[in-house]
Amino acid sequence: MVKESIEEGQLSSPLIVADKPCENGCSGDGHEEMGGSSATSVLVLSTLIAVCGSYVFGTAVGYSSPAESGIMDELGLSLAEYSLFGSILTIGAMLGAIVSGRIADLIGRRGAMGFSEVFCIMGWLAVVFSKDAWWLDFGRLSIGCGMGLLSYVVPVYIAEITPKNLRGGFTTVHQLMICCGSSITFLLGTLVNWRILALIGTIPCLIQIVGLPFIPESPRWLARSGRWQDCEDALQRLRGEGAIISQEAAEIKDYSETLQRLSEATILDLFQWTYARSLIVGVGLMVLQQFGGVNAIVFYASAIFVSAGFSGRVGSIAMVAVQIPMTTLGTILMDKSGRRPLLLASAAGTCLGCFFVGISFLLQGLQGWKELGPIFALLGVLKVC
Known part of the structure; x- marks a missing residue:
């Protein structure tokens, strides 16, 4: 599975129909030429349907913060019980991620997305109609399982349907939609109660399920x-009726046949000295992302604002106002400034944000400095997000 993902990202670029005369003087109509492909309507539609799953991911992440006070007041949950509700999402995501590759290979990318949405819808409905902590936890766990599946299959599907010259831009839409999902959920959480907010979470799930039969x-x-034959038909739909796909189809076929002849890689194959640097960098980045404190702050941002003496509603709106533009900026700069500078800048911002949040609570016990606590809390959460 690991080897397949790596090799797929290194496939050569697809073909387009040349729009200008070739060097031999031919008109270029129907002439195959290596280069970039344009985004067809089917490709754009397929990407939009796929990233509905990314939006679902974002709504799940952003739900627990605005819903905290409403759920605790109505169902009488203790802080420990609600913390379990908020955190069990990541356990479900871990379970879903473990089996995501096998499911996507077994029933296809579309099938895996539809399968994951069943878990998400079931989870959201369990939250909507819950009367106690057990139903809440079951729903949150189910959403997490679907989220874990989506986190794998959505970017893989987008990468596999897009031509090489468009792949970077299209795959970044996945992260952008996660941000949009969490931000809009924060915003809606200031306007509606937690049950309606959970019911709204089913809408992108239903949109994706309805749209999946219409994309290749x-x-x-x-x-x-x-x-x-199905491969060529799907490729033709994605590249456009007038596009010549013969060479790209042949490359895909050769790659697939080569892959079938190779022995399947195992997880133990990663632990070789040749891959040590890549493994340390890859795992280190994931550890940095998960243990950097971002999830803890995002899950309970409203409670952090209130505890620091700041309005939870105003803080949530400020998060939305900052999060979407900054994510959009990161998407634009991804291929311009490089990955490493962005990683360094975001890691520094996350570190500083966590430091500010800690300072805000420290200042609450200091006379004369207590007024600065809400300001540091707001700056810290905004920097982390």
């Missing part, structure tokens, strides 16, 4: 499954 399956998955 991943040509690369079809090729690996031995469905060559």
